[in-house]
Amino acid sequence: MRVLALANQKGGVGKTTTAINLGTALAAIGETVLIIDLDPQGNASTGLGIERRNRKLSTYDVMVGTEPLRAVLQATIVPRLSIAPSTLDLLGVELEIASRRDRAHCLKAAVQALRQEQKERPEAERFTYVLIDCPPSLNLLTMNAMTAANSVLVPLQCEFFALEGLSQLLATVDQVRTNLNPALTIHGIVLTMFDSRNSLASQVVADVRGFMGDKVYQTVIPRNVRVSEAPSHGKPVLLYDLKCSGSQAYLKLASEVIQRERVFRAAASLESEAS
Ligand code: ADP
């Protein structure tokens, strides 16, 4: 089970859209996926058709430790894709856990319990990917996500200020690696909302590739109106319009993510054989 935190402290860069549609694309190619909605806004939950009145249990209960992940998750309209929904209660969670010594490890504890359960109960649904949709802030919720994760996936909008804030995000990942989660890696950076009619957009792509090299996925997600329409129908864009450029891009991204995982795993097993 691989855990990826989708993080960027900027709002509106495509974190939630990527969580929903990368999750759907991974499920479409055979993975079993859990999205953990860790944003109090709950856009990932809404975008996957989980109405607020049906969110009796949520990631709030998981964070305060009263429910295991397994108890709060819900199936979605996408086969092999489940979600742990969020509610506005999450807004208060920081205050509630702030004084705990293990405040950055609440989500990690829940993820580890799920991992353990998958080992012990072969009949339980086995998730191969967990995607955590983070809030637009480097707060305690995002810290929890990065502490629970194997890797961070950074959605970056193709706009003039794309690189602004990226160094702060990378510094935060370094901090988490030093203090909370030594094995944390950056999985990759995905450029989103690319608009070919905007002459600046190609320059931004070149700049980000120049700065981050092959950490940037080859796949660039185009700006596509179908992508932004889909959530209001409570559907991922892959179900709303499979043929559109946005859906096709998320399918490509999913195979790139899996390919990178293979490379990571091969490197790790070579390392352990060598030692
Ligand atoms: P974040 O979670 O980082 O705040 P969202 O995923 O909610 O960002 O995206 C912000 C807005 O941009 C949403 O209205 C979403 O529908 C829209 N959007 C995201 N990706 C695309 C895209 N590829 N094409 C068009 N609109 C998009």
Ligand code: MG
């Ligand atoms: Mg969001």
